Amino acid sequence: MEIFELWTHVxxxxxxxxxxxxxxxxxFVFPISFSDGIFTAMTTVPYMIPWINAVYKTKLEKILxxxxxxxxxxxLQSQENSEVSAADPVPETSAAPETSGNFGIPPVSSLPDKEKKENPDISFSPYKTEENPEIYEEPVIPDFMNIKPQNPEEVKLPSILDNPSSIRPSAVPLPAKSPEKKFPYKFDDxxxxNFVHGNCNEIAFQSAHAIALSCEEYTDSPDTNYSKKKPKASxxxxxxxxxxSGxxxxxxxxxxxxxxxxxxPDLSVLFVTSENFTNELIESIRSGKMQEFREKYRTVDYLLIDDIQFFNGTKESSRMEIFNTFNAIADNDNYIITTSDRTPSxxxxxxERLITRFSSGMIAHIxxxxxxxxxIILQKKAERSHIDMPEEVISFIAGNVNSSVRELEGAFKQVVGYCQIKNVSLTLxxxxxALADIIKVDLYSHLSAETIIDTVCKYYNVKKEQVLGKSRPKNVVIPRQMAMYIAREELNDSFPSLEKYFNKDHSTIVHAYERVQKELKNNDRTRKELKDILTLLKRKR
Structure with a gap:
């Protein structure tokens, strides 16, 4: 039988x-080896060796x-590998009868106080000697007949901390470690x-750049009337x-x-994701450290929060704290910069007052x-990577992968990695x-919102006028929501830009998109319908 399995039975x-x-x-006791009928175990607490020899040896050997x-x-061995033999029997005492079938605790007098003299070959002594000064002294039985009462002031009670080795590790309180905040970003990058900007993101870029430049408009001199921030940045x-996303x-x-x-560097800047902000808020409430939380977030000069849409679903108290934090920063004339995948509305x-707060400044769409x-992104990435990428390859990737910068960079790595692994030239x-399996645009050549709507109407056998109209019967609402979902997913258009295709406001389109998302998670029929429609769209390339 394997040693650990045997010890588990014990x-x-x-x-x-x-x-x-x-x-x-x-x-405190761990198996070390088992061979030729000898089971060797080690204990990290030395005083347990004589105790086990006196009380448990026979029972343990019987089980083994x-x-x-x-x-x-x-x-048995101590932690310092000083071996103690359990071969010599210990005289039985009435405190540990074998007939009981249980383990018993012997009185102090039953411990082998002369064990070292009777066994000169044993290198380990359980009592304090010149060779073993770290072990506790030999116990002395008190004279109960001559004990006199003492006043409480005269009694010195022992502390459990006086013998740390007898404390179970699980019972020793360890100082709490504050979790390290880790972000999946290399800030210096x-x-x-290195941000490529153009018509698709110019307003967002210029707004963010202006706010960054505002840090040089601060003044620490009390003798000047220089404004803290120029109106342009404010x-x-x-x-x-x-x-x-991306x-x-x-x-x-x-x-x-x-x-x-x-x-x-003298100004305070705090970047945080909405998830980390919420988790830290909950932990502060739980541990009673809300004052520290508020001082951290309400006194910064620049508060940057990423993906605030994930604040949805938080409790009322959490949303109120978020609102008060934003209010405090705004009242101090400090900066709040947030990102989201949807508009404030x-x-x-x-x-509503928090949405109003967001809407009171600059709203920039990317x-x-x-x-x-x-x-341009591909050219710069190729230059930084010292890769000579032909113009026709850049045009091919740029013309087919344009849903997000993240996917564009992924396509770049895919092409470069493919050519390196295959040891082939970087050609069109x-x-x-290399991109045969990941370029979606190839699968949906010339795909448009009108094509999507027509295909959905044909699949569900409804008229296009009904889908684009205001009627709300179930047989029309489902195709309408499915068309909105597919248009959002496949065309990568923003919710407001889809308004012109469906004659609906963007809040209606957001609702339809989220409704189909939920159905896809829970409804097999919806998943099948989406798959069928996407197959039809592929055939239209």
Whole structure:
């Protein structure tokens, strides 16, 4: 039988017969080896060796022999590998009768106080000697007949801390460690210099850049009437940047942070995701440290919060704290910059006054990059990577992968990695092979919102006028919501830009999109319908 399996049986027996001592064996005694009928174990607490020899040896050897099917001799070692033999029997005492079937605790007088003299070969002594000064002294039985009463002031009670080795590790309180805040970003990599901007993101870029430049408008001199911030930068505060994922919203937040920290290290800048903000808020409420939380977030010069749409669903108390935090920062004339995947008016479950706060400053939209921006991004990435990428390859990638900057960079890595692994030249043909499975635009050539609507209407057998109209029967609402969902997913258009295709306001389109999302998670029929429609769209390429 394997050594750890055998020791598990021993622990189970102890837990059944004497559960009060189970933790001592489980925590402080460990098996080392088992061969030729000798079971060797080690204890990290030296005083347990004489105790086990006096009380548990016979019982443990009996369990080991029964479970292994052979006679077993127990040998104990201290943590310093000083071996103690358990071969010599210890005289039985009435405190530990074998007939009881249980383990017993012997009186102090039953311990082998002359063990070292009777066994000169044993290198370990359980009592304090010149060779073993670290072990406790030999116990002395008090003379109970001559004990006299004492006043409480005269009695010195022992402390459990006087013998740390007897304390179970689980009972020792450890100082709490504050969790490290880890972000999946290398802050230094995000600057305004390496952010490619154009028509799709110019307003967001210029607004973020102006706020970053405002740090140089601060003054610490009490003798000047110089305004804390120039009106030009104040017009952008608070700044709300929205758009689909992967278009550079986080890049702009980190660029602001880097710029301010570089040019004005004396100013406080705090970048945080909505998830970390919420988790820290909940932990502060739980631990009673709300004052520290408020001082941290309400006194910063620049508060940058990423993906605030995830504040949806938080409790009322959390939303109120968020509102008060934003209010305090705004009242101090400090900057608030937030990002989201939707407009302020599309943020459900938010206080109307908080939405108003977002809307009181600059709202900047970022849309998917056009061909020109994608080409510049690829050229700069190739230059930084010291890769000579042909213009036709850049045009191919830029013309087909334009839903997000993140996917564009992924396509770049895919092509480069494919050519390196295959050891082939970076040509248009090889680029096509590398991206054959990931370019969605190839699958939906010339795909438009009108094509999507027509295909959905044909699939559900409804008229296009009904889908684009105001009627709300179920057989019309489902196709309408499905068409809105597919248009949002496949065209990567923002919710407001889809208004012109469906003659509906963007809040209705957001509701339809989220409704289909929910149905796709829980409804097999909806998943099948979506798959069928996408198959039809592929055939229209």
């Amino acid at each position: 622990l189970e027996e102890i837990k059944i017969k004497n559960p009060e001592y189970y933790n001592n064996f489980y925590s 022999s029964e479970k292994s099917g052979m006679p077993v001799k127990l040998v 995000y600057t305004f210099d 017009n952008y505060n608070p700044l709300f940047i929205y758009g689909p 278009l550079g919203k986080t890049h702009l937040l980190l660029a602001i942070s880097n710029y301010v920290k570089t040019h004005r 599309d943020l459900k479950d938010f206080h 849309s998917p990059p056009d061909f020109e921006i994608c080409s 043909e090889n680029a096509r092979d």
